[in-house]
Amino acid sequence: VSYRCAACGTPYPLSSHRFRCDCGSYLNVDDSELFGGQDLAGPPGGIWRYRKCFGLPENVTPVSMGEGNTPILTFEIDDAKLHLKMDFLQPSGSFKDRGASVLVSALKHTGVKQVVEDSSGNAGAALSAYAAAAGIGVTVFVPYYTQEGKVVQMKMYGANVLRVPGKRQDANIEALRAAQGCVYASHLWNPYFVRGLSSAAYEIWEKMGQELPQAVIVPVGSGGFLEGLHYGFCTLKRAGLAGSSPRLIGVQAARCAPIHYAFVNDMEDSTDIEEEKTIAEGIAVQRPPRARAVLAALRNSGGYTVTVEEGEITEAAKRLGRMGLFVEPTSASVLAAWLKIERRDREGALLVLTGSGLKAATTYGGLVGTVER
Amino acid sequence: VSYRCAACGTPYPLSSHRFRCDCGSYLNVDDSELFGGQDLAGPPGGIWRYRKCFGLPENVTPVSMGEGNTPILTFEIDDAKLHLKMDFLQPSGSFKDRGASVLVSALKHTGVKQVVEDSSGNAGAALSAYAAAAGIGVTVFVPYYTQEGKVVQMKMYGANVLRVPGKRQDANIEALRAAQGCVYASHLWNPYFVRGLSSAAYEIWEKMGQELPQAVIVPVGSGGFLEGLHYGFCTLKRAGLAGSSPRLIGVQAARCAPIHYAFVNDMEDSTDIEEEKTIAEGIAVQRPPRARAVLAALRNSGGYTVTVEEGEITEAAKRLGRMGLFVEPTSASVLAAWLKIERRDREGALLVLTGSGLKAATTYGGLVGTVER
Numbered sequence: 001v002s003y004r005c006a007a008c009g010t011p012y013p014l015s016s017h018r019f020r021c022d023c024g025s026y027l028n029v030d031d032s033e034l035f036g037g038q039d040l041a042g043p044p045g046g047i048w049r050y051r052k053c054f055g056l057p058e059n060v061t062p063v064s065m066g067e068g069n070t071p072i073l074t075f076e077i078d079d080a081k082l083h084l085k086m087d088f089l090q091p092s093g094s095f096k097d098r099g100a101s102v103l104v105s106a107l108k109h110t111g112v113k114q115v116v117e118d119s120s121g122n123a124g125a126a127l128s129a130y131a132a133a134a135g136i137g138v139t140v141f142v143p144y145y146t147q148e149g150k151v152v153q154m155k156m157y158g159a160n161v162l163r164v165p166g167k168r169q170d171a172n173i174e175a176l177r178a179a180q181g182c183v184y185a186s187h188l189w190n191p192y193f194v195r196g197l198s199s200a201a202y203e204i205w206e207k208m209g210q211e212l213p214q215a216v217i218v219p220v221g222s223g224g225f226l227e228g229l230h231y232g233f234c235t236l237k238r239a240g241l242a243g244s245s246p247r248l249i250g251v252q253a254a255r256c257a258p259i260h261y262a263f264v265n266d267m268e269d270s271t272d273i274e275e276e277k278t279i280a281e282g283i284a285v286q287r288p289p290r291a292r293a294v295l296a297a298l299r300n301s302g303g304y305t306v307t308v309e310e311g312e313i314t315e316a317a318k319r320l321g322r323m324g325l326f327v328e329p330t331s332a333s334v335l336a337a338w339l340k341i342e343r344r345d346r347e348g349a350l351l352v353l354t355g356s357g358l359k360a361a362t363t364y365g366g367l368v369g370t371v372e373r
Numbered sequence: 374v375s376y377r378c379a380a381c382g383t384p385y386p387l388s389s390h391r392f393r394c395d396c397g398s399y400l401n402v403d404d405s406e407l408f409g410g411q412d413l414a415g416p417p418g419g420i421w422r423y424r425k426c427f428g429l430p431e432n433v434t435p436v437s438m439g440e441g442n443t444p445i446l447t448f449e450i451d452d453a454k455l456h457l458k459m460d461f462l463q464p465s466g467s468f469k470d471r472g473a474s475v476l477v478s479a480l481k482h483t484g485v486k487q488v489v490e491d492s493s494g495n496a497g498a499a500l501s502a503y504a505a506a507a508g509i510g511v512t513v514f515v516p517y518y519t520q521e522g523k524v525v526q527m528k529m530y531g532a533n534v535l536r537v538p539g540k541r542q543d544a545n546i547e548a549l550r551a552a553q554g555c556v557y558a559s560h561l562w563n564p565y566f567v568r569g570l571s572s573a574a575y576e577i578w579e580k581m582g583q584e585l586p587q588a589v590i591v592p593v594g595s596g597g598f599l600e601g602l603h604y605g606f607c608t609l610k611r612a613g614l615a616g617s618s619p620r621l622i623g624v625q626a627a628r629c630a631p632i633h634y635a636f637v638n639d640m641e642d643s644t645d646i647e648e649e650k651t652i653a654e655g656i657a658v659q660r661p662p663r664a665r666a667v668l669a670a671l672r673n674s675g676g677y678t679v680t681v682e683e684g685e686i687t688e689a690a691k692r693l694g695r696m697g698l699f700v701e702p703t704s705a706s707v708l709a710a711w712l713k714i715e716r717r718d719r720e721g722a723l724l725v726l727t728g729s730g731l732k733a734a735t736t737y738g739g740l741v742g743t744v745e746r
Contacts, residue, residue: 044417045444065697066444066459071418073439086439089462092699093731133697149522149734155741156694156730321529324438324506326465357529358466358731361522368528 002057002106003191004030006293014057015110019179019189026290029191031055036239040202045069047098047199053235054102054195060109063134067097068199072207072350075323082338083213083350087200088327092153093356094282095200095225096126099187102196104130107185112136115185118175120168120221120281121150122330122355123187128159131185138185139178141171145281147362167275168256169286187224189289194228201232204350205242212236212246213350217334217341220250220259220305221283223294225354230297247345248303250294251337253278253313258286260305262295269295279310279363282330282355312336314367317357326357375430375479376564377403379666387430388483392552392562399663402564404428409612413575418442420471420572426608427475427568433482436507440470441572445580445723448696455711456586456723460573461700465526466729467655468573468598469499472560475569477503480558485509488558491548493541493594493654494523495703495728496560501532504558511558512551514544518654520735540648541629542659560597562662567601574605577723578615585609585619586723590707590714593623593632593678594656596667598727603670620718621676623667624710626651626686631659633678635668642668652683652736655703655728685709687740690730699730 002014007025012018020026039052047068073084090097104127107115114137117127124140131138139160142151146163154161164171175184187193205212212233218226226248233245252260255276262270270291278284288294298304308316316339317332334351357364375387380398385391393399412425420441443462448455463470477500480488487510490500497513504511511532515524519536527534537544548557560566578585585606591599599621606618625633628649635643643664651657661667671677681689689712690705707724730737 066446066462069442069444071439071442086464089439089464091459091462091697093729129697129699131697132695148738149731152734152738152741153699153730156691156699156737157697158695318529322505322531324464324502324504324530326502326526326529356466356729356731357526358522358729358734361525361731361734364529365521365525368525 001030003027014106017110017112017183019184019186026189027191029055029195044206047101047196050199050202053198053202053232054192056102056106056192057109060105062101063105063108063130064101065091065129065133067091067101068203070203072204080343080346081348082346084325085200085204085350085352087352087354088331088356092125092129093359094122094126095197095352095354096123096187097129098199099193099196099224100126100130103185103187103190103193104134104136106192107136107183108134112183115183116141116175116178117185117187118171119187120284121146121359122282124159125150125153127185127187128154128157132157141174141178143168143171145277147281147360149359149361167286168284169275188222188285194224194231197225197228198232200352201229201236205236210241212242213348215247215249215345215349217249217251217337217349217351219280219283219330219333219354220252220294221285222288223250223259223290225352226250227290227293227297230301245301248298248301249337249341249345250298250303250305251333252305252307253280253283253333254307254309256284256286257307259288259291259294260307262291263298263305268292279329280313280333282328283333306337306340308333308336325353327353328355328357328360329363331355374403376400387479390483390485390556392557392559399562400564402428402568417579420474420569423572423575426571426575426605427565429475429479429565430482433478435474436478436481436503437474438464438502438506440464440474441576443576445577453716453719454721455719457698458573458577458723458725460725460727461704461729465498465502466732467495467499468570468725468727469496469560470502471572472566472569472597473499473503476558476560476563476566477507477509479565480509480556481507485556488556489514489548489551490558490560491544492560493657494519494732495655497532498523498526500558500560501527501530505530514547514551516541516544518650520654520733522732522734540659541657542648561595561658567597567604570598570601571605573725574602574609578609583614585615586721588620588622588718588722590622590624590710590722590724592653592656592703592706592727593625593667594658595661596623596632596663598725599623600663600666600670603674618674621671621674622710622714622718623671623676623678624706625678625680626653626656626706627680627682629657629659630680632661632664632667633680635664636671636678641665652702653686653706655701656706679710679713681706681709698726700726701728701730701733702736704728
């Protein structure tokens with residue numbers, strides 16, 4: 001048994017290649033092993049140092065390309081200190097490589113040769129990169145508005161990229177349709193992807209001198225990163241290595257904020273909300289399948305959600321640029337949020353910079369112009 | 374004294390902001406301190422761990438953003454093992470961040486507020502990023518063909534970017550003109566930039582278990598990276614930490630190969646050669662000012678030059694993509710070279726991947742297409 005349904009408890013083996021339970025719910029990784037300090041031993045560098053927390057069978061061979069081990073920088077803005085985790089310094093240019101490395105390792109272990117996925121770009125690029133390294137074929141359905149750079153990147157990895165007219169959700173529907181005859185390697189659904197993302201939590205703890213910050217601010221689309229971070233922080237707590245989890249602050253674009261809507265309305269799951277096009281394309285997920293887990297993580301950590309407007313995101317991206325940091329709009333949303341929250345949560349907060357600005361060259365070209373002769 | 378002329382020995386202080394000697398030659402860092410194993414002590418991660426080798430005054434405060442500490446992956450192609458150093462995993466997306474961090478730290482130390490530079494893109498982006506972090510204003514002259522993504526990136530860092538009609542060399546001429554009334558922060562000329570690049574040599578030695586590979590293959594435009602690596606390997610040897618330097622193999626595009634021409638013709642300096650437009654824009658440097666040092670490093674290490682054709686570069690970029698690695702054409706040139714050299718030098722060679730493929734999205738878009746509906 002590797003998977004267990006989060007709602008009804010039905011178990012599934014790794015080889016079932018299920019992306020959800022027959023009851024419709026998402027699955028969790030089914031592991032009950034105790035996790036101790038000794039499991040973090042070994043040389044630093046790379047997410048596989050934390051493999052004990054991934055819940056994979058021990059004989060799985062990692063598909064790894066140097067992901068993780070990203071630096072944390074410290075800045076001061078308006079007399080408050082903040083930490084920025086440079087999590088875009090990954091092989092494919094975003095934090096998703098953490099998840100893709102673990103998910104693709106599981107896929108390869110079970111002999112999968114071909115998968116489908118839907119993505120606004122970063123997860124598709126990460127999956128395509130690791131699948132290429134593992135010799136697995138990939139078809140990625142992307143929304144029509146996906147940045148050219150991300151599409152080119154996926155194609156260079158050898159992926160079959162199909163643009164879907166309509167919204168992000170429509171790419172999802174196409175992938176679900178294709179998944180009926182193929183393995184759906186979904187970063188939105190798969191719990192091993194989330195476990196891979198949890199590696200960032202252990203890194204934060206280690207790089208901050210085995211301490212945790214008061215608050216961690218992270219962009220929320222599907223919410224997998226927030227769920228993964230919470231899992232990681234709780235694991236550290238269970239192992240007696242850290243105190244309580246940092247307050248997790250999830251950032252959504254005001255134009256597509258289903259998790260925020262559910263959070264402020266005390267709902268346990270997200271509901272259908274209106275989706276408008278946002279510059280933060282990486283967090284435009286209208287129906288996050290693991291929303292229950294994400295909402296629970298937010299509440300359990302004493303955290304909350306923040307929405308940011310388009311102009312706030314753009315301003316934050318420019319501000320980061322003037323600090324020497326070039327990140328995509330989705331990433332810049334965390335600084336936009338940090339500038340809005342109460343001072344109590346600002347001081348000493350850690351913000352995760354999730355994607356390279358090079359992925360959004362077209363968008364930023366429209367902002368700053370490109371040609372001067 | 375910080376600088377000393379490589380030709381006539383004239384000394385200059387750091388505060389002179391000279392980019393060359395009155396005699397016309399490039400300058401070297403003037404340090405004679407012995408470098409020992411104890412100077413590599415301290416926690417791993419980041420280039421400033423090796424600051425003793427940079428030859429900067431001790432009271433210089435680093436302008437650092439988590440550059441360096443890039444992973445090394447091992448692959449097997451055609452039954453030969455090769456190592457790939459993922460040196461594009463840097464804040465601005467290329468190895469140049471190593472040099473920019475050290476050069477900008479020196480500039481800030483001496484109170485510089487405004488600089489000019491010329492670049493095909495990567496050095497300009499790196500300099501713009503670190504200058505932004507240091508509060509220094511930058512004007513970058515770029516050739517007309519520079520990738521849009523790189524221009525947008527520099528502008529997001531707040532740089533003033535000016536496209537120059539003509540060839541790479543024409544941007545250089547414009548920068549030299551502007552430098553008459555301003556500090557010319559040239560990655561082509563400045564020896565501290567080269568010292569920053571040398572940090573990769575110490576990393577290779579540390580990450581390979583305090584051993585060095587037989588051969589290191591690196592793209593050569595100005596040749597600063599090759600010169601820096603050689604300096605680093607020689608420093609390790611002088612300190613008794615490693616044996617002889619790896620054979621350094623410098624790769625140039627067949628369309629712009631002044632160092633190669635000088636090398637195969639037993640010349641001590643490069644001479645004016647024809648420059649044609651190449652897809653490997655990062656190594657199209659027609660008149661490399663430090664060519665003497667680069668040629669000496671090549672010969673001293675028992676290495677040599679290799680030229681690669683446009684089609685070979687493109688094929689290598691695609692091949693790397695199918696391995697899960699997305700790098701710019703300039704970077705892919707090292708695999709193109711590796712595939713051509715003698716088997717003796719192939720086995721166990723280390724290839725440096727210098728720039729992210731995301732920087733060349735426009736070029737690759739033309740190669741693989743972008744839109745499918």
